[in-house]
Every structure is written in C-alpha cells, then in structure tokens.
Amino acid sequence: MSPALHPVAQRGYLLVRRDGVLWGVENGAVEGLSRHGAQFRLAVGGAELGVDEVVGVVAELAVWPLTGALRRFWPDTAGGLAVHAEAPLVIVDPQRPPRALRIAGSEGEMSDGEGRH
Amino acid sequence: MTTAEPLVGTGRRRGGLSAGSHLLVQAGEYVCALPLRSVRRVLRALTVHPLPGATDELKGLAEFGGEPLPVLELSRLIGAPPGAKPAHPVTIVVWVGPQDARELVGLAADAALEVSEVQLTSVVAGEGGFVLGEALVDGAVVRVVNLEALGGDR
Numbered sequence: 001m002s003p004a005l006h007p008v009a010q011r012g013y014l015l016v017r018r019d020g021v022l023w024g025v026e027n028g029a030v031e032g033l034s035r036h037g038a039q040f041r042l043a044v045g046g047a048e049l050g051v052d053e054v055v056g057v058v059a060e061l062a063v064w065p066l067t068g069a070l071r072r073f074w075p076d077t078a079g080g081l082a083v084h085a086e087a088p089l090v091i092v093d094p095q096r097p098p099r100a101l102r103i104a105g106s107e108g109e110m111s112d113g114e115g116r117h
Numbered sequence: 118m119t120t121a122e123p124l125v126g127t128g129r130r131r132g133g134l135s136a137g138s139h140l141l142v143q144a145g146e147y148v149c150a151l152p153l154r155s156v157r158r159v160l161r162a163l164t165v166h167p168l169p170g171a172t173d174e175l176k177g178l179a180e181f182g183g184e185p186l187p188v189l190e191l192s193r194l195i196g197a198p199p200g201a202k203p204a205h206p207v208t209i210v211v212w213v214g215p216q217d218a219r220e221l222v223g224l225a226a227d228a229a230l231e232v233s234e235v236q237l238t239s240v241v242a243g244e245g246g247f248v249l250g251e252a253l254v255d256g257a258v259v260r261v262v263n264l265e266a267l268g269g270d271r
Contacts, residue, residue, distance in 0.1 A: 019169060067220040068268050069213055070187040073175035074168050081178065081185035088166055088178035088185040100169040 013091075015055040015084060016042065018101055022089035023051070024061060024082055029094035041103065045094040049101040058084060063091050076100055139235040141259060142209060143227040145197030150235045150252065150261045155212045157221065159229045162206040163188060176225050181210060188223035189267070194247045195260055203227035214268015222267065235261060 012027035025044055032043035033054070042049040063080040070081075079093035092098060139150035140159070163179035165188045171177065174193045179186045188208060192199065208223045233254050240250040240261050249263040 021166060021169060064185060067187065067222075068218070069189070069220055069222045070175070072267075073172045073187070073189065074170065075172075076168070076170045083180050083183055083185055086180050088180050090168070090178075 013058050013061050013082075014042075015058060015089065016040070016051040017053040017055055018051045021100070022055065022084070022087055023092055023098075023101065024058075024084070024089050025092045026079075026094065027057065029092070042101075044092060045097050047097040048103045049092075049097055050103045051101065061089075061091070135234065137234045137236050139233055139259075139261070140209070141230040141233050141254065142191065142207070142224075143200070143203070143230060144195060145192035145200045145227070147192070147195060147197035148230065148254075148257060148259045149191060149195060149197075149226070150233070150254070150259045151209065151211060151224070152264060153232060155264050156209060157212060158210040160208045160210065162225065163208040163223060165225070179208065179223055181221070181223065184221075186210065186221060186223050188225055191224045191226045191262075194224075194267075195262065196246075196248075197260075200227060211264055213264045215265055218268065220268050235259065237261075 013024040014027055014030055016023050016025065025042065029044050030042060034041050040051050040054055042051060061082040061084065063082050065080050066078055076098045077093055077096040078098060079091040082089050082091055090098070092101070138153040140153050140156050142149050142151060163181065165177040165179050167177040168175065174189050176188045176190045179188050205228060207226055207229050209226055209229065210221055210223050212219045213222050214220050235252050235254060240252045242250040247263050247266055249261040251258050251260055
C-alpha cells in the first residue's frame with residue numbers, strides 16, 4: 001500500500017443512511033439537522049441533504065482516500081471511505097456534498113467544476 | 118492492511134509460481150485468467166453495498182480486513198454474456214494498477230476454477246480495455262485480464 005493510501009484518523013462523525021448506503025459526516029460540518037416526516041434533512045456545506053435514517057455518532061473513524069479504481073466507476077464526490085461495525089461507508093466531503101444525498105433543487109447545489117450540476 | 122496470505126490453497130509455494138501462473142475464474146459465459154502474482158485472496162462472495170450513481174461495472178463496497186474495498190463485476194468489465202446463476206460465487210481480491218501505485222479491489226466472479234499456466238507469448242491481443250487478449254488453455258479459450266489497466270484514473 002502506498003503512503004497516500006494510509007488511513008487518516010479523524011474525530012467525530014454523524015452516521016446516516018440513505019437508500020441502504022451508510023454515510024459519515026464530520027460533526028463540525030453539520031450545520032443543521034431536522035426531521036421532515038419519515039426522513040431527515042442535513043445542512044452541510046450550504047446544501048440540503050436528505051437521509052432516511054440517523055444511525056448515530058462515532059467518535060473516531062479511520063478514513064481512506066478514494067482509490068483510482070473506485071473513482072473510475074463512481075463519478076460522485078466523497079471525502080473518503082471508512083468502515084464502521086464491519087460495514088463500509090462513504091465520508092461526505094462538506095465542500096462538495098454528494099449528488100446522491102442532495103435534495104433536488106436545494107440551495108447550495110454546486111457544479112462539478114465543469115459547469116455541470 | 119492485513120499481511121500477505123497464502124494464495125488460493127493450491128499448495129504451491131510462491132517460489133514455485135512462474136510469471137505465467139494464472140488463476141482461472143468463471144465470469145458469466147467466459148473463463149478469465151488473472152495473473153496469480155496479483156491475486157491476494159479468494160473468498161466466498163463478500164457482502165456488497167451498492168453505491169448510488171455507480172456504473173454497471175462497480176458492484177459496490179465491501180469490507181475486507183477492516184478496510185473498505187470496491188468490488189467490481191468481472192463479467193461486466195470484460196463484456197461477458199451472463200451465465201447461469203452461480204452456485205458458489207466468489208470475490209477475488211486483487212492488486213490493480215501499476216506497481217508503483219497499486220491498489221486493492223475485489224472482483225465478483227461466478228467461480229474460481231484452477232491455477233494454470235498461460236504463456237503470455239501465446240496471447241492473441243484483444244481489442245483493448247480490460248482484456249489483454251485471448252489464449253488457449255487445454256483447448257479452451259480464456260480471456261487474460263489486464264489488471265494494470267484497472268487502476269488509477271483514465
């Protein structure tokens with residue numbers, strides 16, 4: 001494993017689930033959390049994200065960067081990958097919240113740097 | 118990262134493997150050859166968590182040795198027609214990409230078949246992509262997978 005792939009210890013993540021996928025958001029990046037019916041909405045990086053379930057909070061996660069092979073086949077944005085309770089999860093990049101979690105038409109939706117949304 | 122383990126229970130010592138040693142696997146209707154030096158582990162199919170927005174080749178994420186592992190569908194990577202539902206599907210953990218930037222991925226396949234010698238000089242070049250070419254093993258056509266091409270960015 002190259003040095004670039006060594007995990008980086010981070011502290012404090014909110015774990016959420018959407019469509020069966022587990023996501024982690026740094027506690028400090030969560031600007032708001034509210035309930036909307038059966039779902040929850042998170043404010044992160046100026047965007048509003050929809051999640052099905054708030055799983056909990058973990059004090060620490062080892063975060064691995066996205067590998068080239070994953071980026072090749074998964075075009076969404078993320079801050080890295082981790083494992084919690086033997087389940088893989090995706091770390092949200094607060095600067096570029098993932099399209100998979102964004103609520104359509106929410107403010108703060110950002111382009112991908114190539115003019116696309 | 119876990120330490121290196123024995124390969125696939127072939128009973129062979131590492132020193133006894135040649136550059137032509139390949140693991141033959143069933144992927145849809147095709148038999149593929151994976152360079153044995155790049156095979157880290159063969160496991161009963163790992164539980165995979167699909168990622169929204171992924172291409173068809175990416176089956177999802179799994180956990181392997183306490184680390185997240187992208188799992189790719191081998192039959193999709195090589196364009197193999199789908200076969201019968203596998204009785205004992207496997208996940209083959211392999212190194213991909215160039216030597217100086219290699220990374221681990223899982224390849225979902227229908228079955229691990231055997232270890233065989235594939236002389237690279239006998240490989241007939243394919244159309245590119247992730248198939249290096251085709252070779253004959255015991256009279257049957259196998260597709261030699263180009264694992265180096267799988268790593269890194271396009």
